[in-house]
Amino acid sequence: QVTLKESGPALVKPTQTLTLTCTFSGFSLRTSGMRVSWIRQPPGKALEWLARIDWDDDKFYSTSLKTRLTISKDTSKNQVVLTMTNVDPVDTATYYCARTAVSLFDIWGQGTMVTVSS
Amino acid sequence: EIVLTQSPGTLSLSPGERATLSCRASQSVSSNYLAWYQQKPGQAPRLLIYVASSRATGIPDRFSGSGSGTDFTLTISRLEPEDFAVYYCQQYGSSPAPGYSFGQGTKLEIK
Numbered sequence: 001q002v003t004l005k006e007s008g009p010a011l012v013k014p015t016q017t018l019t020l021t022c023t024f025s026g027f028s029l030r031t032s033g034m035r036v037s038w039i040r041q042p043p044g045k046a047l048e049w050l051a052r053i054d055w056d057d058d059k060f061y062s063t064s065l066k067t068r069l070t071i072s073k074d075t076s077k078n079q080v081v082l083t084m085t086n087v088d089p090v091d092t093a094t095y096y097c098a099r100t101a102v103s104l105f106d107i108w109g110q111g112t113m114v115t116v117s118s
Numbered sequence: 119e120i121v122l123t124q125s126p127g128t129l130s131l132s133p134g135e136r137a138t139l140s141c142r143a144s145q146s147v148s149s150n151y152l153a154w155y156q157q158k159p160g161q162a163p164r165l166l167i168y169v170a171s172s173r174a175t176g177i178p179d180r181f182s183g184s185g186s187g188t189d190f191t192l193t194i195s196r197l198e199p200e201d202f203a204v205y206y207c208q209q210y211g212s213s214p215a216p217g218y219s220f221g222q223g224t225k226l227e228i229k
Contacts, residue, residue, distance in 0.1 A: 037218070046206065046220050046221065046222045046223050047155075047163065047206055047208070047220040048220065049217070049218035049219065049220070052216065052218075060215055060216045060217065062217070063119060063217065096162055096163075102151075102210065103149075103151035103153065103168065103169070103210035104151075104153040104165060104168045104208070104210070105153075105155075105163070105165065105208075106165050106168075106174065108162035108163055108164070109162065110161075110162055111162055
């Protein structure tokens with residue numbers, strides 16, 4: 001059974017760096033073809049893809065956010081980490097990680113809500 | 119970046135009726151890499167349809183997807199009470215680099 005779970009701070013201050021961790025089970029990022037993405041959803045708004053990391057350590061980012069994002073993996077811990085620098089209140093959202101199969105997101109975590117406020 | 123526009127924004131129907139949701143892309147979606155997701159309040163999205171018309175594992179056959187190029191449709195043949203939710207379309211493109219975008223969503227509500 002494939003599961004993913006996001007963790008991180010519920011509240012961060014503007015200009016700080018946000019670090020989120022996705023811990024997964026049921027698959028390995030050592031396996032060819034495996035990928036994990038981060039997606040976010042501001043309250044009451046649509047979904048927005050942020051970043052993707054592949055089994056071979058290729059990394060891809062949203063064009064609009066690429067200067068602020070870094071995605072990495074720890075295959076020994078089955079974890080993917082996303083950092084976002086210089087956060088702003090507009091970054092307030094539920095952040096999801098999802099297993100990614102090239103063109104789609106087939107299994108999602110439950111999401112973690114992050115509020116950016118002073 | 120391809121922009122996806124979903125219509126209508128809200129669809130009010132009764133259980134047993136047929137629902138037709140539209141997703142239009144600003145340019146052609148490569149290889150029909152278009153997916154549909156269902157999201158209920160407080161839950162993560164769930165994959166329904168991929169590559170425009172293939173049902174994901176465990177999805178009932180009352181859900182169907184169609185379309186190609188820039189125009190795509192999700193059809194729910196006979197609405198069940200549990201189908202009332204928000205639906206998102208999503209596309210994937212690989213040039214110049216892999217990227218994904220979502221539509222703004224269609225809320226399917228009980229009439």
